[in-house]
Amino acid sequence: MSARPIVQMKGISKAFSNVKVLENVDFEILPGEIHALMGENGAGKSTLMKILTGVYERDTGTVSIKGKEVDFKNPKEAEDTGIAFIHQELNIIPNLTVAENMFLGKELTVGRFGVTKDKEMKRKTREYLNRLGIDIDPSAEAGQLSVGQQQMIEIARAVAANTEVLIMDEPTAALTDREIEALFAVIDSLKKQGVGIVYISHRMEEIFRICDRISVLRDGRFIGVERIAETSYDDIVRMMVGRQLGDRFPDREVSAGAEKLRVENLASKGSFSGISFSVKKGEILGVAGLMGAGRTEIMEAVFGYRKVTDGKLFIDGKETMIHSPTDAIRAGIGFITEDRKSKGLVLGMSVQENFTLANLKRISKRGVISEKEEARFAEEMIGKLHVKTSGRDQAVKSLSGGNQQKIVIGKWLGIRPEILILDEPTRGVDVGAKKEIYHLMDELTKEGVSIIMVSSELEEVLGMSDRVMVIHEGKLAAILDRSEADQEKIMQAATGGNKK
Template sequence: MEKQPLIEMKQISKSFSGNRVLENVDFELLPGEIHALMGENGAGKSTLMKILTGIYERDTGSIFVKGNEVSFTNPKQAEKAGIAVIHQELNIIPYLTVSENMFLGKELTTGRLGILRTKEMKEKTKEYLNRLGVDLDPNLEAGRLSVGQQQMIEIARAVSTNAEVLIMDEPTAALTDREIEALFQVINGLKASGVGIVYISHRMEEIFTICDRISVLRDGEFIGTNKIKDTNFDEVVKMMVGRQLGERFPTRTTTPGKERLRIENFTSNGKFKDVNFAVREGEILGVAGLMGAGRTEIMEALFGALPTQSGKVFIDGEEMNIRTPYDAIKSGIGFITEDRKVEGLVLDLTVRENFALPNLLRLSNKGVISTQKENEFVSQMIDKLHVKTSSSEQLVKSLSGGNQQKIVIGKWLGINPRILILDEPTRGVDVGAKKEIYHIMNELTEQGVSIIMVSSELPEILGMSDRILVIHEGKASAIIERDEADQEKIMQAATGGI
């Protein structure tokens, strides 16, 4: 007997200010199913889920929950119907405890004065977390936990509502391999208990590991649904972008030149110690390692954003005194940070303003910004990076993740960097935008720019790097040549095995 769907969405359409973002989209979720929802950034995935959970009102179409037609007007109604969402940006308040976060907005109280039943909430917190195989002290301050542990709190909070439908948006974007493994065990446990999971991710390896079916959206239209066992990477990519992308990673044709950057005995107390490495002209040096190993901290120190106690930096043979990001920029170093929304962009400013920020000196004359220079520069960057935007005056926060990432990259290209640090350059970016970013990296190295790329995705490290620097517990544990590198060798070095 065929299972009754937990969720059926039929012929869903939605427009914003006359711009059609969804057109006649169908989606179905079965009990005990992990259903991948995929598409390029801006394809309409988030909009579809926001319509399901009552954040947006659909223009046309029908929604059924366990066979009953519904029309939610807010997320609370969706939650009462058994639908919970775990957002990409975790809704954890760092200064509250684990149990306070667990019951935030739905505290257990007694009497007319609403006295908190603190002891009971702590006991229930332990119970919910234990169900997921997680052992955490309810009294711990949430901000002291790893991202993976915070993610487990979000999942436990969702499960505590007896959710039958769980929507997970990029759940592994900031997790270590070990945390991902633990999360997958939890997801499979939920699946076994009959929970239906909508799994949104750009990581193809995960989709083919954990999911049962996959539905693809492209430009707001429903392209199709396949069983994972009946499809493959190339077919999914073609569905997403409407064309064959060819090889996942473009061929590296640049031959690295003379030494551009050398780091000697770099040390920042409690972060990393005696780190040494060099990068050549036109080279991509991949930086691998487990989360918390010190990769980002080394890059922040090189950029002058983290103090060091010892060490020297040489650029083109000249020793540099880099104490602030301003010093780094003057030395020709650009830094594309790990978290584009917090550190890479000013979300309430326009595309034009974000592109211009690090380039104000070159775009101004005697302290006054030249409108003509600014417009020419921004227009050039939009064209060069194929940024999809209605105009240069569109707010950055309204763009897709891939287009936001292109702006983060483009604003640093304006300083004509000699060295460009890319920290997780394709996190949360779809497969089409990833390929475009890889091509930009290749073009830059052809022009002699030296690139340092920090990435948690081993296929990306192997596919784009000329050499690979592996960091383990704040130390450089290995430098591996491209033709000698494989995932096993990198993981051995990352875990202290070699």
């Protein structure tokens, strides 16, 4: 690739409160290339992109656009220069239409009183969507669309602004397989139009499928840039973590004990019905299925978070009534949700406070919280889970996604659960942190903890599960033993091709 870079960043450094986050980092984007930006959680990827888009001010270094040095003071200046950032948390106003979201802040108006030209905005919205091969009604309410469709609106909005560089942060994290394919088609279309794309993702298979080059950061330093065609998975992992990771999954020796949990004919009106399964002590039951099949809803019902209209639940052979999460916690069940930011954490609270949210009894005496016990417990979990933090008083919202996930896990480990439900435990987590979570799961099962793991990553399901339960459209499609489970059988059952 000999074209002149659209973006060139040289010698970028940044520190927060004397803690170096980036140190002498170089990065460039060429027109019409898909450039992966990878690194472990906390490596500095998001900070680098926020410096590029004017969210943060750099301490040292230069940023040049088409050879001209720039100094953006805010994201609006970057956007006006042709740089758009589509964040993992989408900036869609749910109660506005697709067209209104497309022209938000740039409404087409007429007359002295600024009457919006609704028909014109809808016509232009359809034009921009059609240009990308996207079939969405401009009059539709944005909040009623899927996450994938909302993401397409953001991309179309960027294209409408004549974007030359598009930054995408974990774009497939909440998408179905079909939506991912649609996204890749749009990305390919943008590439052909000469748009440079920065693709931030922990999904290595996606990087090798669609990207042209990859730049790797480690601990805030630039490690190197490679052409995808000339590197390998092991090479990238070594660059990211500075060492060989070895096998991705622990070599599990399954020695499951007696039945711990049994669910019979569980149903929740409008979500799922006739769900029966069991989990043994020390076993990992993987739960697979397409997004929207009802996997999360079933786990919410087991945990008492969702109303059950039929069915029974038994723990250690005894029927147990669970009507609320409080009942579930008393019964020894922990639930690590897939949406850590809205359901798993209180982002404004500290690391310590989040760790102890589900463990107030453990750190209290006669109803009064012991500050000493709270601090001791938080320090214990920080060490056990290798959380990268400046201290237990740091706000959780300022941590990387992987470290936030470790805090969600640690919060529930504190109650010493006998049954632990993990819903998408490694979503948005780098390869090093993934391996730590897998080994932690393995250690818990050796201690007799029963684990139910919901995952959209088939490789993860196959690598960690002792048995696999497959859900299709709210129904139980199959339960497969480890020895017989493979990707083909799971997908066949998940798509309704194998009726139980």
